[in-house]
Amino acid sequence: MTRGLGRDGGSATPRSADVARLAGVSQKTVSRVLNNEPYVSAEVRERVLAAADQLGYRLNQAARALASGRSRSIGVVSLGTAWYGPASLLVGVERAVRDAGYALRVVNTVEGDPAGVSGAIQLLIEQGVDGIVISEPIDEGAGTVRVGVPVLVLGAPSAFVAPQVVSVGVAAEQLARAATEHLLDLGHSTVHHLAGVQRWYAARDRLNGWRTALRARGRAEPPIIAGDWTAASGYAAGRALASGSDVTAVFAANDDMAIGLIRALLEAGRRVPDDVSVVGFDDIPLAAFVTPPLTTVRQPFDVAAREGVKLLVQAIEKPDADPSTAVDPPVELIIRASTAPPR
Amino acid sequence: MTRGLGRDGGSATPRSADVARLAGVSQKTVSRVLNNEPYVSAEVRERVLAAADQLGYRLNQAARALASGRSRSIGVVSLGTAWYGPASLLVGVERAVRDAGYALRVVNTVEGDPAGVSGAIQLLIEQGVDGIVISEPIDEGAGTVRVGVPVLVLGAPSAFVAPQVVSVGVAAEQLARAATEHLLDLGHSTVHHLAGVQRWYAARDRLNGWRTALRARGRAEPPIIAGDWTAASGYAAGRALASGSDVTAVFAANDDMAIGLIRALLEAGRRVPDDVSVVGFDDIPLAAFVTPPLTTVRQPFDVAAREGVKLLVQAIEKPDADPSTAVDPPVELIIRASTAPPR
DNA sequence: TTGAAAGCGCTAACAC
DNA sequence: GTGTTAGCGCTTTCAA
Numbered sequence: 001m002t003r004g005l006g007r008d009g010g011s012a013t014p015r016s017a018d019v020a021r022l023a024g025v026s027q028k029t030v031s032r033v034l035n036n037e038p039y040v041s042a043e044v045r046e047r048v049l050a051a052a053d054q055l056g057y058r059l060n061q062a063a064r065a066l067a068s069g070r071s072r073s074i075g076v077v078s079l080g081t082a083w084y085g086p087a088s089l090l091v092g093v094e095r096a097v098r099d100a101g102y103a104l105r106v107v108n109t110v111e112g113d114p115a116g117v118s119g120a121i122q123l124l125i126e127q128g129v130d131g132i133v134i135s136e137p138i139d140e141g142a143g144t145v146r147v148g149v150p151v152l153v154l155g156a157p158s159a160f161v162a163p164q165v166v167s168v169g170v171a172a173e174q175l176a177r178a179a180t181e182h183l184l185d186l187g188h189s190t191v192h193h194l195a196g197v198q199r200w201y202a203a204r205d206r207l208n209g210w211r212t213a214l215r216a217r218g219r220a221e222p223p224i225i226a227g228d229w230t231a232a233s234g235y236a237a238g239r240a241l242a243s244g245s246d247v248t249a250v251f252a253a254n255d256d257m258a259i260g261l262i263r264a265l266l267e268a269g270r271r272v273p274d275d276v277s278v279v280g281f282d283d284i285p286l287a288a289f290v291t292p293p294l295t296t297v298r299q300p301f302d303v304a305a306r307e308g309v310k311l312l313v314q315a316i317e318k319p320d321a322d323p324s325t326a327v328d329p330p331v332e333l334i335i336r337a338s339t340a341p342p343r
Numbered sequence: 344m345t346r347g348l349g350r351d352g353g354s355a356t357p358r359s360a361d362v363a364r365l366a367g368v369s370q371k372t373v374s375r376v377l378n379n380e381p382y383v384s385a386e387v388r389e390r391v392l393a394a395a396d397q398l399g400y401r402l403n404q405a406a407r408a409l410a411s412g413r414s415r416s417i418g419v420v421s422l423g424t425a426w427y428g429p430a431s432l433l434v435g436v437e438r439a440v441r442d443a444g445y446a447l448r449v450v451n452t453v454e455g456d457p458a459g460v461s462g463a464i465q466l467l468i469e470q471g472v473d474g475i476v477i478s479e480p481i482d483e484g485a486g487t488v489r490v491g492v493p494v495l496v497l498g499a500p501s502a503f504v505a506p507q508v509v510s511v512g513v514a515a516e517q518l519a520r521a522a523t524e525h526l527l528d529l530g531h532s533t534v535h536h537l538a539g540v541q542r543w544y545a546a547r548d549r550l551n552g553w554r555t556a557l558r559a560r561g562r563a564e565p566p567i568i569a570g571d572w573t574a575a576s577g578y579a580a581g582r583a584l585a586s587g588s589d590v591t592a593v594f595a596a597n598d599d600m601a602i603g604l605i606r607a608l609l610e611a612g613r614r615v616p617d618d619v620s621v622v623g624f625d626d627i628p629l630a631a632f633v634t635p636p637l638t639t640v641r642q643p644f645d646v647a648a649r650e651g652v653k654l655l656v657q658a659i660e661k662p663d664a665d666p667s668t669a670v671d672p673p674v675e676l677i678i679r680a681s682t683a684p685p686r
Numbered sequence: 687t688t689g690a691a692a693g694c695g696c697t698a699a700c701a702c
Numbered sequence: 703g704t705g706t707t708a709g710c711g712c713t714t715t716c717a718a
Binding site for chain 1: 687688689690693694695696
Binding site: 058059060061062063065066071073080081082083084087088090091094095098103104105106107108110123125126127128230231232234235256259260263266285286288289290291 | 401402403404405406408409414416423424425426427430431433434437438441446447448449450451453466468469470471573574575577578599602603606609628629631632633634
């Protein structure tokens with residue numbers, strides 16, 4: 001693989017031996033300097049760095065990976081959607097991985113893909129990643145997946161066997177509970193739940209948080225309304241719900257469904273929040289600008305990604321160290337205008 | 344780099360020599376089979392494949408990259424945001440790259456990052472990518488960037504010097520023109536434009552399309568309203584606009600701004616579309632579910648990504664072939680309820 | 687504190 | 703059709 005200016009950018013790509021020659025040292029010394037190894041005199045270090053700079057030298061990562069057995073790259077398995085949650089998580093992961101000095105490789109899974117997560121992991125393993133991030137896992141019913149490198153599961157614990165499995169939550173359950181309690185605190189006798197796709201652990205977490213809040217106060221648990229994360233499914237749920245006059249409060253598993261739901265409610269002549277209060281989940285950028293502005297909860301994606309990757313890198317670089325546990329990020333409930341006390 | 348089950352998944356990771364031994368052939372023959380090279384008898388091929396399967400053999404990509412000078416990976420420079428446009432493009436690129444048999448490496452740029460796009464490209468080059476995708480480039484004023492591998496620019500042409508530069512548009516200009524013409528066709532005497540950040544080529548394309556439509560009909564060109572892509576900036580623009588009673592039609596450079604704009608208009612007592620018609624850009628999943636449902640245009644992200652990556656792979660694998668040009672995807676205008684004839 | 691030699695696991699070029 | 707011989711550009715011993 002050619003590098004620097006690349007394929008045939010005029011002169012041949014310099015290698016570490018060229019740098020060594022120019023600096024008047026051995027090739028190994030160049031390697032030492034480039035890897036910040038000790039036992040190099042400051043004077044030699046300077047000389048090597050200057051030579052490398054002069055030549056426009058860039059390290060060949062493939063050679064390094066082959067010789068060292070480590071690729072300094074991390075792979076992420078992400079959902080192949082442009083939805084706000086997964087997309088935000090990916091942005092956070094990229095940032096954290098780059099800051100840690102690793103390269104990022106991405107493989108998306110698509111709904112209905114037979115290979116699924118384990119297929120994506122296989123692809124990443126072949127590419128020689130040092131660690132794997134599973135972003136917002138879904139339950140594929142495939143049982144346990146065995147992996148030979150440390151794994152970080154972001155979003156919800158899942159079934160993996162690996163040298164080390166780090167799991168960092170995105171506070172979904174606490175947030176769902178907080179959202180439900182907000183509605184209860186407002187005086188609603190109970191709260192309906194418009195759920196996400198239950199194969200997603202994220203959907204289960206939200207459902208569990210809702211259920212926990214209800215039970216803690218001894219409230220009736222209304223039948224769950226099934227959604228599929230899309231605004232269209234929220235809209236369909238809203239049409240069905242509009243006829244049930246006993247519904248005064250709904251907690252939707254994401255903002256898109258909440259917005260679809262509200263639209264259907266409005267069309268059916270039910271006012272929000274006067275007749276029905278609605279809480280969403282995600283705090284998408286638009287949440288403050290829909291009508292009415294949406295009360296919702298915000299997931300700490302950036303914190304989760306940063307903390308999680310930190311732990312993953314630790315597991316990669318110090319396999320024997322005790323896995324330190326991640327901090328629980330603060331729960332953020334954003335109260336806007338889609339919730340009010342019942343009439 | 345250890346592979347297969349990985350780091351220390353019980354037994355040592357098998358190499359091609361192990362497969363060769365088991366199959367009773369030379370190591371080179373294994374290589375031939377694995378690379379689908381000709382001149383291998385069907386019988387031997389079977390035997391090798393069976394042996395590889397039995398051993399759970401996985402090719403070591405680092406070794407392959409080092410020996411062949413090609414990494415079979417493509418790097419993408421993307422914006423570090425979870426916004427719908429960039430996120431959709433990334434999903435499309437990942438899909439297309441994987442389907443082409445390449446691995447994907449991602450480096451995001453962040454607003455205000457001094458290294459910017461050229462820094463991201465450097466990182467990718469060091470990682471040994473065979474080609475680079477620039478997703479939705481922005482003008483950093485850094486002049487021309489030199490790269491040694493083929494480059495695909497997705498969204499708008501930009502300044503690159505590379506062995507081959509492929510540019511595939513996402514039809515932004517035609518779509519902006521169609522959006523503006525829709526408003527004109529409805530009978531509006533002119534159309535205001537709520538623009539995106541002008542450093543983004545995407546924003547310039549939309550502005551140009553709007554301007555072209557106006558000029559083609561000899562209409563007055565109202566002063567441009569500056570936005571920053573966010574709903575908040577659309578909201579601010581809406582408040583300012585609400586007082587100008589001459590405004591009857593607005594084309595916003597994305598849906599988020601359109602939605603913020605509409606909200607401000609509504610709050611100020613101006614009805615949409617009765618008093619003011621609004622067209623957005625992107626067709627985000629929520630566009631159909633806001634109030635009123637948003638008339639907008641849809642960018643062919645998936646087509647652009649697929650076509651673009653096809654051309655890029657061609658440039659990588661057949662550097663001397665004539666660069667075939669991409670097809671122009673069809674323009675899609677989605678008329679919903681935020682536009683109507685002026686009163 | 688530095689250097690020489692020996693691979694890492696593949697593909698490339700050439701022989702047979 | 704198949705095998706042999708050399709590397710790819712680094713890191714890892716081990717010596718000095």
